[in-house]
Amino acid sequence: MKKGYMSQIALSKRVGWSEGNGRRWIKIFKEYIPVLIDGRNKLYNEESYKVLSIIKALSENNFNSSQILEIFSENGIPSTDRELEEVIESKSKFNEFDQTIVDSIPSSKDLIIPLLNVMRDKKPYTSSMLNERIAQYFLLSEAQLSIAYPDSKEFIFTHRMRASRYSLKKQDYIEEVSKYTYQITEHGLALLNDNSEEINEEIEELEKVIDPFEVIQEKVEEIEDELITKLVDELKKAHWRRLETIVVELLTAMGYGDGQVTEKTNDGGLDGVIKEDKLGLDNIYVQAKRWENTVGRPEVMSFSGALDAKGARKGIFITTSNFTKGAEEYVERLESKKIILIGGKKLARLMIENNIGISIKKRFVVKEVDFSYFEGE
Template identity: 50%
Template sequence: MNKLLYSKKKMSEIVGWSEANGRRWVKHFKDYIPEELTGTRVMYNSESLRIMKLLKRLNEAGLSTAEIKLLFSNEGIPKNKNEEKNLFDKFNSNSSNKNIKESIPSIKDMMIPYLHMIKDGKAYPASEITEKLVNHFRLTDEQQVMKYENTSDIIFLSRVRSVRYSLKKENYIEEVNKLTYQITPEGLELLTENMNEIEEEIEELEKVIDPLTIVKEKLDELKQELAETLLKQLRNVHWIKFEDIVIELLTVMGYGDGKVTQRTNDEGLDGVIKEDKLGLDNIYVQAKRYGATNSVGRDVVQSFSGALDGKGARKGVFITTSYFTDNAKQYAERLEAKKIILIDGKQLAKLMIDHNVGVDISETFVIKSIDYDFFKDQ
């Protein structure tokens, strides 16, 4: 019996989108929506329709195309109703984090309080001023440690740095020693101005942007773009080459001397890392070169665990270019007699970049700062 196939127009109609809107979503998520070639026509199957319906639900829940792509990149495509529920639960959790993020004081909010913290004219270390701001705004632990997505930057601390830069640039505070600040006469004068004048000045201060912030944002963008390109390249290499790359990466990371096992009858193990010269303690490796939507489930990880048992091994690393299901992660976490580390495509690309495997250094930038000790009297 012929299976049912849909055109973009029909699929959009079933989902409840206009044809133009449906085409736009198919274009944005072409890496995730399966397609089949029938003669010269591109058609879509029931799995394509399911993903389109999921996209519509996520969009109706308030997510943009960029946010959905990030969610899919981090969590993968749910394969069934249960996994879809888990995805929405995580989205609701992210929404809660979004509310925390919005409650963190803005750069504008902190300008004048920052000056008030040091209006006595004494010199204060940056860390002490930051602590004063934490107490002033009564920030919770969650507000203090919340990070921007895809970076290690803490939102609150990043905003404090921006406040500090703006105030220093406009001569309202001065750096009297490394990361030690003091209010200037201009800063004290600003605190005596009326509210309208203060508001106008704050608006001007908000326009002052730390160039280091811009550089870091651009570097983060370049790193993200490189990771995505690297991952696409990994998915296209021959599986034999992929195994070689994985072993080289783990060796470069310093886990020991690595080698690929025999290509046939490898008993479910693709490589081994000898942590010591005699091979008394080995780490066994499984490498799966999968497409973006082909998840690694619990059964596959469990099979790898069984292969480790066959070697009497206690350590394993499972690396894939796709992602692991929640069940697979939970299974690996609950193991007691052995340790299996799961590395998905996103983590793999990051590790390769961090350890210069498969990438070249294109440019190097050096940023210098004042050496305050140099100017001190002996």
């Protein structure tokens, strides 16, 4: 291996993707990812890693490969964190286009018979094999395969395939013969031989089958939404000094270095300071305000001025309410410093993620068959 270079597998792993997923993205963006051909080997360097990391960041923000290719073609590859943030913020540009793609993806109902037809040879198929075969059957584009639900990383096509497999398995048309591996049953073969009217009637029945895991997920989301509301209410009722302590405790739990609440007589309008990392290479100043009204640009500008007085380049402004568009646009245009705005709901979510101000009420464990346990003589 040449010094300073890595294999495709190593590159994928470093970015945080599986070998298969990394290989797929590298193939799509091969014209943008630097590569050194060394005999039969393809080697990648730090620039390759940087480009693939940008692609991953965009994909995690619900950009599909077609959209990313369009961005790279029109504007080039983002060269700074700020440029990458601007691209992510422009996601709304694709909303109408996204909905058109969503509407073109086959529904779970439309997938039923094609799924059974793929499996009618009685061979076992993994879920990924079925996804691939069905995608080929419907001639689905990369955009259709990679578009995700809003505020989710789950691909819509993958979700609909899973729902179809579940209903078929629940009604005994297919069976799970090993983990994520399925095979058609005699009952499934018989359905394919029914007339179209009987098939349509059965598909209507299959549509009524509900995956309990989806029900659980919806209820969990409802519970979390209610918890966020309650946390925000408690934060608004907390003493202002207690709020500052909570915020510093949260940021420390998030992996920053030591933090402390500043003395009110000499804080210059700042409520706390934390170290950027465990080594304390830089200070991040914090302002935490218990507000009912939306925080506007003047308040954020005042905070920015307090940072200037400290010679600071980084700050976090936290409120129990939210921020105006003007305040958000102001911090976006800052060049000499970085200010992060955190509203009440986002603050509550961060508290939940880092177990601050919450306790576990009930823990549920869902178990499944360990197919490997039954293998062997």
